[in-house]
Amino acid sequence: MGKVGFNMTMSLDGFVAGMNDSHNNPLGDNGSHLFTWYSIGDTEYKMPGGDWKFNISAASAAQLDKAMQSAGVLITGRKTFDIAGAWGGQHPADVPIVVLTHNPPQEWVNKKESPFIFVTDGIESAIEKARVIAGDKDVELSTASTLQQALKAGLVDELHIDIAPVVLGKGVRLFEHLASLPLVLEQLASVQGQGVTHIHYRIVK
Amino acid sequence: MGKVGFNMTMSLDGFVAGMNDSHNNPLGDNGSHLFTWYSIGDTEYKMPGGDWKFNISAASAAQLDKAMQSAGVLITGRKTFDIAGAWGGQHPADVPIVVLTHNPPQEWVNKKESPFIFVTDGIESAIEKARVIAGDKDVELSTASTLQQALKAGLVDELHIDIAPVVLGKGVRLFEHLASLPLVLEQLASVQGQGVTHIHYRIVK
Numbered sequence: 001m002g003k004v005g006f007n008m009t010m011s012l013d014g015f016v017a018g019m020n021d022s023h024n025n026p027l028g029d030n031g032s033h034l035f036t037w038y039s040i041g042d043t044e045y046k047m048p049g050g051d052w053k054f055n056i057s058a059a060s061a062a063q064l065d066k067a068m069q070s071a072g073v074l075i076t077g078r079k080t081f082d083i084a085g086a087w088g089g090q091h092p093a094d095v096p097i098v099v100l101t102h103n104p105p106q107e108w109v110n111k112k113e114s115p116f117i118f119v120t121d122g123i124e125s126a127i128e129k130a131r132v133i134a135g136d137k138d139v140e141l142s143t144a145s146t147l148q149q150a151l152k153a154g155l156v157d158e159l160h161i162d163i164a165p166v167v168l169g170k171g172v173r174l175f176e177h178l179a180s181l182p183l184v185l186e187q188l189a190s191v192q193g194q195g196v197t198h199i200h201y202r203i204v205k
Numbered sequence: 206m207g208k209v210g211f212n213m214t215m216s217l218d219g220f221v222a223g224m225n226d227s228h229n230n231p232l233g234d235n236g237s238h239l240f241t242w243y244s245i246g247d248t249e250y251k252m253p254g255g256d257w258k259f260n261i262s263a264a265s266a267a268q269l270d271k272a273m274q275s276a277g278v279l280i281t282g283r284k285t286f287d288i289a290g291a292w293g294g295q296h297p298a299d300v301p302i303v304v305l306t307h308n309p310p311q312e313w314v315n316k317k318e319s320p321f322i323f324v325t326d327g328i329e330s331a332i333e334k335a336r337v338i339a340g341d342k343d344v345e346l347s348t349a350s351t352l353q354q355a356l357k358a359g360l361v362d363e364l365h366i367d368i369a370p371v372v373l374g375k376g377v378r379l380f381e382h383l384a385s386l387p388l389v390l391e392q393l394a395s396v397q398g399q400g401v402t403h404i405h406y407r408i409v410k
């Protein structure tokens with residue numbers, strides 16, 4: 001069985017998006033600073049799905065590739081699904097996407113060949129379904145809210161945090177609404193990229 | 206002329222001490238997790254002043270030694286000075302200490318051979334005095350509050366943040382009360398230690 005993990009870029013002060021994130025402003029105010037590292041490296045990395053290409057350092061490309069290879073399924077929330085416009089029907093990671101929502105969008109539920117699986121009965125159920133889909137590969141939580149819910153339920157094994165060189169001061173905080181504090185981690189590795197530091201943690205249970 | 210820098214250990218979610226920090230609880234509630242990395246490495250590092258010894262990784266020891274070699278003076282705040290009990294009269298860094306305070310403690314002002322210089326007229330003045338003392342060496346801000354004041358005044362050149370593998374959730378936030386946001390940084394280097402990641406930033410002005 002694979003692990004339940006999480007991978008996201010975060011500002012040095014803990015934000016994963018700026019204020020006012022929406023479909024027209026997907027990273028929120030000043031949030032583009034989080035992703036400067038995606039365009040300043042000398043190595044082109046093509047995402048598995050769609051037409052996404054990044055220019056990152058070789059060290060970052062190796063990290064990203066490892067993440068793409070190990071991910072069997074992603075879990076996302078409805079807000080991100082909407083902000084991203086359903087990724088035009090194909091997520092950059094090109095794996096099945098479990099969407100946690102109270103209200104599945106009928107235009108996608110009825111579609112044939114859709115990569116989206118809508119789950120309405122909570123994070124435990126979403127992770128259970130995702131594990132079946134992922135098989136030996138990992139289940140990746142892909143939003144702050146699904147991470148927070150899964151942490152509360154004690155179901156997260158590992159975190160991969162990409163620390164971006166910016167202090168946003170406001171926006172969407174990654175670590176909020178946690179039931180049990182402190183959350184003690186073990187640092188497994190940290191890797192210097194160009195304009196970013198990748199840190200891999202295990203959650204100490 | 207040296208640089209104006211800052212070096213501190215911070216939790217992954219941005220805290221430099223837990224709640225209720227005081228003389229009897231200097232790191233605050235759960236704050237000891239921030240400093241686990243000081244005792245889990247295989248390299249003994251003796252601080253220049255007093256009897257402080259740490260067991261850290263060789264990579265962390267090299268970072269700490271570089272910081273100690275380059276620091277010509279520290280600037281601290283009155284709260285930290287009191288919480289630390291004036292470090293028993295000798296700071297671990299063994300350099301002159303500029304203390305920003307509204308009300309200098311007379312028992313120290315009147316002492317001969319004290320390493321403490323009390324400044325009552327604000328952060329700009331404290332940094333100006335500290336620069337004279339430091340000469341070619343660096344001025345190190347050593348508390349969250351003095352960093353925040355110096356950032357507001359646009360007087361900080363570099364940050365060294367040691368990221369500890371813990372989410373505290375509450376306590377003393379490092380990046381608060383900033384006038385100008387976002388604070389854009391350039392990552393100069395990041396180094397993997399045992400149980401900690403050291404990241405070195407330049408402040409983009």
